[in-house]
Amino acid sequence: MHESTDDQTADAGGAERVVLLDEDGTAVGTELKSEVHTDRTPLHLAFSAHLMADDGRVLLTRRALSKKTWPGVWTNSLCGHPAPGESTAEAIRRRAAQELCIDPTWLGEPEPLLPEFRYRAVDASGVVENEICPVFVVRLQVEPEQLPAPNPEEVAEQRWLPGEDLVAAVQAAPFVVSPWLALHIADDRAREALRTGAAG
Numbered sequence: 560m561h562e563s564t565d566d567q568t569a570d571a572g573g574a575e576r577v578v579l580l581d582e583d584g585t586a587v588g589t590e591l592k593s594e595v596h597t598d599r600t601p602l603h604l605a606f607s608a609h610l611m612a613d614d615g616r617v618l619l620t621r622r623a624l625s626k627k628t629w630p631g632v633w634t635n636s637l638c639g640h641p642a643p644g645e646s647t648a649e650a651i652r653r654r655a656a657q658e659l660c661i662d663p664t665w666l667g668e669p670e671p672l673l674p675e676f677r678y679r680a681v682d683a684s685g686v687v688e689n690e691i692c693p694v695f696v697v698r699l700q701v702e703p704e705q706l707p708a709p710n711p712e713e714v715a716e717q718r719w720l721p722g723e724d725l726v727a728a729v730q731a732a733p734f735v736v737s738p739w740l741a742l743h744i745a746d747d748r749a750r751e752a753l754r755t756g757a758a759g
Contacts, residue, residue: 574592575640575642576589576590577595577604577640578603578604578640580602580691586643596627598681599687601689603640605638606650607637607739607740608635608694608696608697609636609697609743610666611753612702612719613698615756616720616721617720618659618717619633619636619719619725620658621633621715623712623714623715626713633737634740635739635740637655639651639658651666651669651697657713659706659709659713660707665701665706667698667699669695669696670698672694673746674693674694676692676742676746677690696753722753722754723754725744725753726744726750726754729744
């Protein structure tokens with residue numbers, strides 16, 4: 560039986576937990592992040608974020624080769640799972656620090672882009688992603704060139720691209736990026752926001 564959503568954000572050993580959801584998006588329990596992704600992954604809560612600079616460039620990242628799902632695949636700036644009791648904004652800042660080594664004070668407030676986004680996808684190894692995964696734009700408060708190198712355990716490479724170039728690249732070859740990024744760009748709202756720098 561899955562544990563109650565009253566659990567703390569991590570177990571006694573510090574292992575991360577994710578929030579399990581029913582088909583209506585209601586929290587029904589938690590599971591260890593390390594164990595939730597299998598060939599029968601239950602529906603769970605996540606988020607995706609596009610980090611945007613003042614000049615309209617958007618951060619594209621390549622997942623580390625050690626990742627369990629979609630290793631080495633180019634994707635949006637960052638993704639993650641809000642822990643039980645953690646807000647999405649808090650989770651975005653936490654994961655930005657963990658993945659990209661970004662000081663959370665360098666980030667603006669997350670702006671909803673695709674608040675109802677949900678997807679299911681299967682990677683080449685057979686592992687399933689099955690998430691209700693709201694998508695946000697987050698404005699960078701410093702110049703991209705001021706950022707440190709990302710955490711190599713999370714991100715193999717990163718590139719800042721003009722939003723129009725990112726949209727065009729994904730539309731031209733959606734099969735070379737993560738399935739969730741391809742689905743973001745397939746939505747008119749996300750395409751327009753990333754092209755023009757306007758969200759919310």
